[in-house]
Amino acid sequence: MSTRLIRKEVDEALLAFVDRQRPGLLAISDELGPMLSALDALLAGGKRLRPAFCYWGWRGAGEGESPGIVNAAASLELLQASALIHDDVMDSSDTRRGQPSAHRRFEAMHQEQGWPGAAVPFGAGAAILLGDLCLAWSGEMYESSALDPDRLRRGRAFYDLMRTEVMAGQYLDMLEGTRDTGTVETALRVVEYKSAKYTIERPLHMGAALAGASDEVIEALSAYGRPLGIAFQLRDDVLGVFGDPAETGKPAGDDLREGKRTVLMALTLERADPAAAAVVRRRLGDPALDAAGVAGLRAIIEETGGLAACEAMIDRYAAEAAAALDAAPLTGEARQALGELTIAATARRV
Structure with a gap:
């Protein structure tokens, strides 16, 4: 395992968790696909600092390598995703991690589909809900970490x-x-x-x-x-x-x-x-x-x-x-x- 960011392990844990959640969300409606696409795009970037510090807090206290601690630490990236999505809405930010912010993605979808009504509040509302979903999933990933x-x-x-x-x-x-x-x-x-x-x-x-x-x-x-x-x-x-x-x-x-x-x-x-x-x-x-x-x-x-x-x-x-x-x-x-x-x-x- 790398001495610093344990990024590969955290990425794998995040991907596995979201993939487990994906069928349940799409079973509600395939129209929730854009929510998952926006989350996938956001989770593809980031420095993974919070999971790294969590992991090394564990190791510093004398524990060894464990899939459970990687899963628990990786849940912090879903909390971070929630915070970033909401922060971008509040700041009206256009970009995040070199790509459109979540609310801008949903605004663009509204415009591309030619739906009636205003695109901006739809984008903000959809992003807030995605951030809420990430917050809920962060707790779920932590609790299911096998520790x-x-x-x-x-x-x-x-x-x-x-x-x-x-x-x-x-x-x-x-x-x-x-x-x-x-x-x-x-x-x-x-x-x-x-x-x-x-x-x-x-x-x-x-x-x-x-x-x-x-x-x-x-x-x-x-x-x-x-x-x-x-x-x-x-x-x-x-x-x-x-x-x-x-x-x-x-x-x-x-x-x-x-x-x-x-x-x-x-x-x-x-x-x-x-x-x-x-x-x-x-x-x-x-x-x-x-x-x-x-x-x-x-x-x-x-x-x-x-x-x-x-x-x-x-x-x-x-x-x-x-x-x-x-x-x-x-x-x-x-x-x-x-x-x-x-x-x-x-x-x-x-």
């Missing part, structure tokens, strides 16, 4: 907490964008609950709890996972503005058009003079922002020192995570794998 019921009960406490936290974080993210009064502190709060805990800390906890880990191990994984999760999301925010579309799967500057109130933007506004701040506030969230507008906002982010400050935060949080990992009471193999995952999560540069 012992006592193990599943221990892991479920963190699984349930993670689902609550990510939804709370998503609401706080929407609130930040609506009020437009955010600070670095409030943006970091969104990062912690929408991404850091959800992407790294809770999957680690879940894997460790499934393995029966001690409180000492759970606390050590928090000391590592929380700062790494923050660093990961800060890096993602930088890439959302400066990244290569071939790498990010989204158009250049898409986070600017969507008006994301990230730590990067809060750092920029904190440092900008009144004229530059006015430009940022006027252009951030403009869906018609063109290449020149993106370039202009990028220039302000760099010239104010916002980008440099964000990079410094990434380095600081990554160093904190690395130090915590060195001190964590984990198996040597897990420590090495998590060290590689630390680099994979934070070392991407623009």
Whole structure:
């Protein structure tokens, strides 16, 4: 099994689960086929970070390789699919992972069929239902993972907490964008609950709890996972503005058009003079922002020192995570794998 992402094993587990679900859904109606096609397209991409951290939480607590832990960990990809589908609806995103977002796929189907009524609400409604289906299936895949019921009960406490936290974080993210009064502190709060805990800390906890880990191990994984999760999301925010579309799967500057109130933007506004701040506030969230507008906002982010400050935060949080990992009471193999995952999560540069 690969030392980092266990992607092949997770992919196989996901494919097998969805294939088992497929006949039952199509038995209701073959008109549900497009739902499965949209899900297949979404699940074909992704970094599989959450299953990897869950798996290495299990291995770090001393357990060996097991199909059961791969299945339980892979269920997190269905939870992630649900979150992405719903997030794209809320952000009116056109693309995800280099292809049309789910709601845009359903809009296009409505238009191609020439159905009466508006395509946009149909697309949004169908996508919301697909996201709900993914959320239901994530729980079903976890429960059917073939792990012992006592193990599943221990892991479920963190699984349930993670689902609550990510939804709370998503609401706080929407609130930040609506009020437009955010600070670095409030943006970091969104990062912690929408991404850091959800992407790294809770999957680690879940894997460790499934393995029966001690409180000492759970606390050590928090000391590592929380700062790494923050660093990961800060890096993602930088890439959302400066990244290569071939790498990010989204158009250049898409986070600017969507008006994301990230730590990067809060750092920029904190440092900008009144004229530059006015430009940022006027252009951030403009869906018609063109290449020149993106370039202009990028220039302000760099010239104010916002980008440099964000990079410094990434380095600081990554160093904190690395130090915590060195001190964590984990198996040597897990420590090495998590060290590689630390680099994979934070070392991407623009």
